[in-house]
Amino acid sequence: MTLRDLSNYRPNVGVVLFNADGRVWLGRRAKTPGPFNWQFPQGGVDEGEDLEAAARRELREETGVTSVEFLARTDEWISYDFPDEAAGPKAWRGFKGQKQMWFAFRLTGPDSEIDLFADDEVEFEDWRWGELSEAVDLIVPFKRPAYEAVVQAFKHLAE
Template sequence: MSKKDLYRPNVAMIIVSESYPHKKEIFLAQRNDLLDVWQFPQGGIDEGEEIVEALFRELKEEIGTDMVEVIAEFPEWISYDFPPRIAQSMRPFIGQTQRYFLVKLQEGATIDINTKHPEFCDYKFVTADEALSLSASFKKDVYASVINYFKEEGLL
């Protein structure tokens, strides 16, 4: 297995509220399996699945709606390693390589984290700086890179 194959292909999304761009508040969800870990929705890309297909499927699976408008895409894959406590359950992968999207909730979209297989127990909308301060340490560098890119583009 090559080093590239050790990273699980993944799609992740920074979701802004329907009040965007007037309010630049970002959706952040608290995992139900890791104490006090907040993150952006994300999920694996199935074999043969297009990235954008995975984006909309994961939105529906994780927050109960796919009623979003894609605003922008981070221009490259970005990776991180799993910490040891997570790596054991994710074998053979040692981390994830992700494609990030900035998406806006459409007017009337309803978030429901009580999905068929809930991953989150709570959510809130926060500033970009709050998202960075609440995120898991092993994801901070990735989050900072993506958020800073979207800020530099004038989107956040």
């Protein structure tokens, strides 16, 4: 197996938040037209930041959630390339794509803890609980292979 050179990929974390019933948190991206505008929380890693700390920070910033227990994380980076037509934010400039370490957490607090306006930068305008497997069909097409890998990595947690 040839290892992919990920040196030109932006470090990122992703979070799959499970509830007690094994369903996952799905968020509809703010100001993003459908149909492929639902995804899991994710975001960049600050220089020198611990990956799990970054995942917890992104989850708090994007959903308001802090009451979680760690379940699992992917063993390796999961990457995707930015499509040519995606100009992307400044953070993307100079990168071929993103490499993501994914974390699975279980919500230990009530659903009422979820606050999409917890941070000044609102990432999501709606959310719902769903099946882990359906996330692949809801995400933008260029991220689908990454989401398929995430579903494969965490499917045992949804059973």
